[in-house]
Amino acid sequence: MEKKTLFDKVWDAHVVKSVQDGPDVFFIDKHFIHEVTSPVAFLNLEKRGIDVMFPERTVATPDHNVPTIDQDKTIKDKLSRMQVEKLRENCKKHGIDLHDLGSAHHGIVHVIGPELGITQPGMTIVCGDSHTSTHGAFGAIAFGIGTSEVEMVFATQCIMQSKAKKMRITVDGTLGKGVTSKDIILYIISKISAAGATGYFVEYAGSAIQSLSMEARMTICNMSIEMGARGGLIAPDETTFNYLKGKQYAPKGEAWDKAVADWKQLKTDEGATFDKEYNFDAEDIEPMITYGTNPGMGIKVIGNIPSTEGMEGSNKKTYLKSLDYMGFAPGEAIKGKKVDFVFVGSCTNGRIEDIRAVAGFVKGKKKADNITAWIVPGSREVEKLAHEEGLVKILEEAGFELRQPGCSACLAMNDDKIPAGKYAVSTSNRNFEGRQGPGARTMLASPLTVAAVAVTGEICDPREVF
């Protein structure tokens, strides 16, 4: 029998038809939409005079540009308000489920999908958002698409895509104290670069990956796109099944047993081959932080910013341009650098486990005076749990400001912007120029490192701040 990878199994089961010398007609089980990348798709659909083919396969929530204060009031920014209103109107017109602002399951689309049990092993999932790769943590093929493709899914529940090449990244061993899944993925990207997995779909494997919770696995899959990969996935196992059991949209009773039996088949066959493989040792991984303007520019928090030795031409120019933007010099240590803002949130690290980690760390401590600390839960559900577990109280006592769910300062489409020239250490996934506001200087790190930075006011090693 042909040996297949997990990716092959899920992909092949969703090909409606292969076009000769072209892409596959690829069937999509679940389609998530939000207010920013859907309006033009709906508009074009209307221009063609066609309906959404399977509206029950699409789920909507406004997350990208919603305010994170006063969510019960009318959105002040006119353009944001129009996008959110358009989403409401379009969902109503086409019979699409909407988890609206203020409703019990509102939140960042990649947080609510798993939380509600909509995301399940073996599915194909797309969304007009590159971090759709998050859902790969359940053994689904999940990736971001453009607005033209959003329109295709509305119209036909299919898109035209060529199958990606296959990569496996294996991380074996035990993680050290103070090292989290965010450090694993920042470490991997720093090793293989921000473009190192372009053209590939990545399977993460190995004992260090298997030992992670679902939340931690989502953090890893989430950032697959930051090394250029189309997506990342992890074989489902007991951790996955336990997470899903009892969730609102997860199968129940007999259907559950059957589903689990099917899901257990979703793993790479012994002897199946990949186009590329990497192996890393968990013991080599330490708390990480980025110092530049793409997520591949990461180092240990106790490390030095690379010197320009060996660089030349446009490579060196681009590197120096990036450091200039950040206000850093080649070769210097990152530890001890003053920070102005910390941001805990986003679909990378805005889940309850992340908030628990931060609260656990800052309990009984105070944030440094020079720090403005924002904590933005990924969803209403996360917010509710954070209150119930007493985490909000701990965080507020430490001087953190809790905001309402949304993408917030991850991409600064709303008012949550880092001012020009200021330094922010963030649990989000992108440190591009201006990502957190024009001129903002972003450094990416784990929730633990961010908590430590909040307390000391400067870049530090969380292992030394306990």
Added chain:
Amino acid sequence: MAYDKFNVLTSTVVPLPTENVDTDQIIPARFLKATEREGFGDNLFRDWRYDVEGNPKKDFVLNDPTYSGKILIAGRNFGSGSSREHAVWAIYDYGFRCVVSSFFADIFKNNCLNIGVLPVTVTPEFAEVIFSAVEADPSAEVEVDIDKQTITLLSTGQSESFDINAYKKENMKNGFDDIDYLLNLKEEIVAFEKERR
């Protein structure tokens, strides 16, 4: 959405030798608030093109009258980051029909092909040839022939072939998009969906 057919494009070139240009630079998130596809070209490379007061930054290539054309050549790993198709809309609306680089990010490349901007992947050496030629003479013209799958520097005749799959090539040549194709498969898709319930 249908777009103009692409056959042979002959044009001067706008050079942007920066590497890892991400879609947040091509169009910052705060300009994604439209509900229609209009006016994105104005905000192409917004924060590199204009200062905070909205005045053009002189040293940015789009503000330099020396360079113009329908072809943009950029450093490697162009279009990384967000899946926002708005990035390609901005490029198209500004007037580019072709982007050349030695390496493109995946989703970006797909988005280009879906809306009629041709992404041409060249070798790093050929990219250098074009960068140098344009630097020496901004009026240097490049010809991109989709049918022959070639890109040629006209002044010297140096040429290279590029890849594009046959299906996408036909689409680009005819200005078709995938929905036309998919809608013809409706019955097959409905049957497939039933199986998967």
